[in-house]
Amino acid sequence: MVFSSPPPYPSTTGSFFEPQRNRGPWENLTSGLERAYQLFLDVTQVYFATTFIGGGGPHSPPPYFLAGHNGGELRLFALDEVVRNPSSRGADVFPVLTIKAHNGPVYNLAKVELEDDVLVLSCGYDGAVCGWSWNEIHAAVRAGNSGAEIPQVRPRFRVRVPKLDKSEGETGVNAIGVDGRNKKFFAGDWCGYWHMWGLDEISTSPEMSIQSHSAMILDVKFCARNALLATSSEDGTACIWDCRHSSRLSAFDPAKGCRLPMDRSQRSQGSYPFAPCVAFDPDSNWLMCGSSKKSVCLWNIRADMAVQQIQTEAVPHAIAAHGNDLYVVGEEPYLNRYNFQGQQVSRSRVIPEVAYSIEVNPNTQIALLSGTESSIQVVSPEGMSLGKVTSRKMQDSAGEGEFPSVITISDSDDDVHSIGDGW
Numbered sequence: 001m002v003f004s005s006p007p008p009y010p011s012t013t014g015s016f017f018e019p020q021r022n023r024g025p026w027e028n029l030t031s032g033l034e035r036a037y038q039l040f041l042d043v044t045q046v047y048f049a050t051t052f053i054g055g056g057g058p059h060s061p062p063p064y065f066l067a068g069h070n071g072g073e074l075r076l077f078a079l080d081e082v083v084r085n086p087s088s089r090g091a092d093v094f095p096v097l098t099i100k101a102h103n104g105p106v107y108n109l110a111k112v113e114l115e116d117d118v119l120v121l122s123c124g125y126d127g128a129v130c131g132w133s134w135n136e137i138h139a140a141v142r143a144g145n146s147g148a149e150i151p152q153v154r155p156r157f158r159v160r161v162p163k164l165d166k167s168e169g170e171t172g173v174n175a176i177g178v179d180g181r182n183k184k185f186f187a188g189d190w191c192g193y194w195h196m197w198g199l200d201e202i203s204t205s206p207e208m209s210i211q212s213h214s215a216m217i218l219d220v221k222f223c224a225r226n227a228l229l230a231t232s233s234e235d236g237t238a239c240i241w242d243c244r245h246s247s248r249l250s251a252f253d254p255a256k257g258c259r260l261p262m263d264r265s266q267r268s269q270g271s272y273p274f275a276p277c278v279a280f281d282p283d284s285n286w287l288m289c290g291s292s293k294k295s296v297c298l299w300n301i302r303a304d305m306a307v308q309q310i311q312t313e314a315v316p317h318a319i320a321a322h323g324n325d326l327y328v329v330g331e332e333p334y335l336n337r338y339n340f341q342g343q344q345v346s347r348s349r350v351i352p353e354v355a356y357s358i359e360v361n362p363n364t365q366i367a368l369l370s371g372t373e374s375s376i377q378v379v380s381p382e383g384m385s386l387g388k389v390t391s392r393k394m395q396d397s398a399g400e401g402e403f404p405s406v407i408t409i410s411d412s413d414d415d416v417h418s419i420g421d422g423w
Helices: 026-043 079-084 132-144 392-400
Strands: 046-051 064-069 071-077 097-100 104-114 118-124 128-133 157-160 173-179 184-189 193-198 206-212 219-224 228-233 238-242 248-251 278-280 286-291 293-300 305-310 317-323 323-329 332-339 344-347 354-362 368-372 376-380 385-389 407-409
Touching: 046 118, 046 376, 064 104, 064 118, 071 079, 071 104, 079 376, 079 385, 097 132, 118 132, 118 173, 128 132, 128 173, 128 193, 132 293, 157 407, 184 219, 193 219, 219 278, 228 278, 238 278, 238 286, 286 317, 286 323, 305 332, 317 368, 323 354, 323 368, 332 354
Parallel strands: 046 104, 046 354, 097 407, 104 173, 173 219, 317 354
Antiparallel strands: 046 064, 064 071, 071 097, 104 118, 118 128, 128 157, 173 184, 184 193, 193 206, 219 228, 228 238, 238 248, 278 286, 286 293, 293 305, 317 323, 323 332, 332 344, 354 368, 368 376, 376 385
């Protein structure tokens, strides 16, 4: 179903941005309520994940990026429009396409390169992992640009993680990792399990489910070179798995930088500094893991030991590595860059007060980060802002034209297809 009318946001045009004038008591009350409601919208709307998509050359970034919103939507933006329209109050840029993907927030995005397509994976609060064809998404964009009827974009598959513990309530998925070479993906759930599906013959049940932690898994990363899977958790531990043999190679405490015995790697219930994020370096020698004790642990995979403990100004929520640099964002409005010796290279002010994701394009070193206030920012290798998207401008302009098309998917849990069927 396609919605062409704007969502029911109150318009702040005429009171929020106009010069102040003498107002009556009712006008002042209305203006105050509008300001309060706008602040509420800015604070509660979050982009948890972003990823570049659409190709790109050796010296140019991809032309689009996808963003996962806490309203359950995937929003596609044209990168050149964001970079071309910087503004002190946020870029006046609409998403070129909005897809209703999940019932609840979208927490993570990942990509798998296929022979003639790119599969975009999304996961979220509803415990589902969906696979989307980039060719079909791009076809919908081209149809919209030409004025033709926009075809419905449906997921190529939709699977749910199984509920394997005895706790009450459903389980969600915070993070997914992908093995592009063997066409597999891994999903970390709220009960401490990671699950593996093969993309060639996908089914409703995962091929493998392993309990990695005693609490919610917060991040999952896959290293293609060594076939290693890294998970970090609310229980304050990080684990490294050999996916070829389904065996745990290492477990450690990133807050203390110490190795944990294998028989005690799953901690009992208690209060521990949580481990919000992990990332492999490009050469697959290091695993970087953040800690809520405001630090990033650099773990040498071969030596199985911590080599460096980087102290940060705030809790890190996302880490990216490129070349000899680490990019760290988290619970502060700054993008921090460090080298592998633990020295801070740069510290740049960014738009999101809290950032939850960062991706660095390997060809151009342009960074894409997102977070609270429904903010997305494009940052140059030198840390300069190249463009941004914020929620306020979208809401102010909603009444001035047609809101971007929203495509709703089927809510059926049986919407599962094999990758080889119709690709």
